[in-house]
Amino acid sequence: MSPPVPSKILTDDVSLLMVLIDTNPHFWSSIKPHFSFSKFLSHVLAFLNSILLLNQLNQVVVLATGINSCGYVFDSSSGSVSQRAESLLPKLEEFAENDESLSERDDDSGNGVGSSLLSGSLSMALCYIQRVFRSGPLHPQPRILCLHGSPDGPGQYVAIMNSIFSAQRSMVPIDSCVIGIQHSAFLQQASYITGGVYLKPQQLDGLFQYLATVFATDLHSRNFLRLPKPVGVDFRASCFCHKNTIDMGFICSVCLSIFCKHQKKCSTCGSTFGQAKTLDPSASQQR
């Protein structure tokens, strides 16, 4: 870790940026005609270097999110001199090798793009940040930037939500830049809950401009800037029977499953419901 910093230099716009890069090979080969991984990397590397230029004490850590593993590929504070972002390339190659070796033989081909291990890299990023918190009272302000493109894996839902709440608790914003075709519900929630920025760039070959405009600012300066945000996050539940979005419905008191109509029995946990109480019309209140 870097030597302790005298307080005069550590101003409030010093940031620690954790970047999570999606290295799902299926995703990148499926998106190949529009945007290649090499172009993506060139934009990202330029962006990382510019972050390191913004302030002498800025720190950048890059994690690669594969489909079988996650790993650290770059840490700007390692070594005696702050390194340039290009030094992540050999490590990234190594990581890709490793990830490949972990995947099973005769894998699914033509089976659609699988999801990458976002929950794993989020957790690793949060652990690194915790270590920084415990290194002393003087530390840069951490935030996480997810460059993600793979679709969301439903099996990771609980783990990702846990990471999100943990980030919220530590007050670490999670910014998301979605490079895939689809929006990501997980990242949308993550950015909303932790107070980060969610963006899906319209033009991927201008990725660097997006990154530099929106995601380069440190947390302190964000108080004075207006950054793009989605119109709203839809937190409405959907009923378990029809998958419709509902505002008012019935909930099982045992397992909290949601139904749009009164049912005799809960389809999830099997508990039977009692009679519904009919409202007294003279006492009903109009809203």
Added chain:
Amino acid sequence: MANDPSSPVKLNVEFRTIKGHKFTKDGTKQALLNLTQDQGGNYIFEFENFPDRNVCKDFVASAIALSGEAGRTVPEKSAVPIQDEQLSAAEMERRIKLLQEDSDLQKLHKQFVIGGILSEAEFWATRKKLLEQNYSRRPKQRVALKNDMWSTKPLADGQSNRVTFNLTPEIILQIFAEKPAVRQAYLNFVPNKMTEKEFWTKYSRAEYLHSTKNVIAAAAEAAEDEELAVFLKQDDMLVNEARKKIRQVDPTLDMEADEGDDYMHLPIQDHGLPRNDNKDVLDSQYEPYRRSFSQHLNQHAAVVLQGRVIDVELGDTRSVAEALARTKHAELAKDASDVYLDKERLERISRMTEIEDLQAPRDPAVAPLSIKDPRDYFDSQQANAFSTLGDTVSGAKQLKCSVSTREAYCSLKECISEIKFQGLTEPTINSEVAFKVLNGLAQNISSNKYHLGRNPNESILDSLPKITREELLLHWSSIQELLKHFWSSYPITTKYLLTKATKLKDAMSQIYPKLQEIKESVQSDLRHQVSLLVQPMLQALDAAFAHYDADVQNRSARSGERPNGF
């Protein structure tokens, strides 16, 4: 006014005004009946004879009683507790406290009750739960038994040989609770054999003897005085109780408890405590007169922890003794009849001492768990998220990957090495593209500015000036209160409800223009948001007005047929 049969004036007084009646005793000179009014005047009637007067007296008594009740029930019958509500001081206090704590409630109260729109009773009728909560928050504590043991060191007068003991009812209660033999003796001896004072004197003597720890003297005195002996000997009743308690211990819960915990039967050597003084081996005849401090302490502790078992006034010693005896008897009876409990205990013991390895395999006593696939739930959430973001096209599109894993990894690695050798592209980004991106972002941000606050967690209310916000919230809560009362008074069956509904409607129509004003007073960029907020309030009020008008029309149509209204 003397009785004048020829006078044309007839006396007609309503019984309601008559508060009391007085009469002369039978056998005195005159048979008079004096009816007193509450304002102070009274009417005196003279009768010919006493029987007549008595008949009238009885009639008057019942009439007064009846009218007294009637006076009270009349307001209740109209089903409305209006101003005649008898509030106890505690109730008033509660209400005032509640109003002081909650300023919003106070504002509402001021607005409606003091403004005359709602009455006190109506206002509080729907808030009973709040009052109760307040009330029950105050803990109802009872004073427990004192923990200090009655000091056996009496006040010894240095000069004379007198020793004084102080006995209060509280102490007596404790003595009876701790020493059942004393209680039994009290019930037996007093008042037959001796008075209470004598009883307590004897008891004090016994205590004094014990405090001197002179066992031989104790034995000697006991031999002389039978009653004293009762106090000096061991307490058999206590012994039995302790034994029973031990038997009732559930071995499945407390494996350690056994006969050794029976503190009454242990030898007097205080177990474990070093006995430093005389290990004199006394004759066995003196054994019963020894008393062990540890036994006494244990018993005292048990009684204190049990707390107060009886609720009798402490003044009368005998009733206290009887009450305690009754409780003990009840306990005994319950235990004796609890055969079922015993059986259950044995069953449980046998079940718990089973050795699991030696048991035959048993069917699981649980139903299998059926958990649904979280994917079902998640997929629908995803659809939601996409629809919000306006992503209509690609929401359903699935990315197709027709390449095998190995190939995919290969291309990935190729890309990486490409950069490694070629370095970053120059320029990183095309300037036109960059310009376009920047414009697009700027436009996006500026268009969003008018829809939302600075961060999505902020609500529109926070961006309003403070006064407007307070006003809006106050109006909202007042409208809710008014609507609640308004809708609950329908269907209108009595005149009272009609007046109430009219009053409420007038109050609501006063708030209506105020809301319009607020809408207009806000800055132009917030106007749309505020009107969105105010809209449901106006809708609710409109619905109430419509209902009221329709009802009035109906009523006038109906009363047109029936000339005398309802």
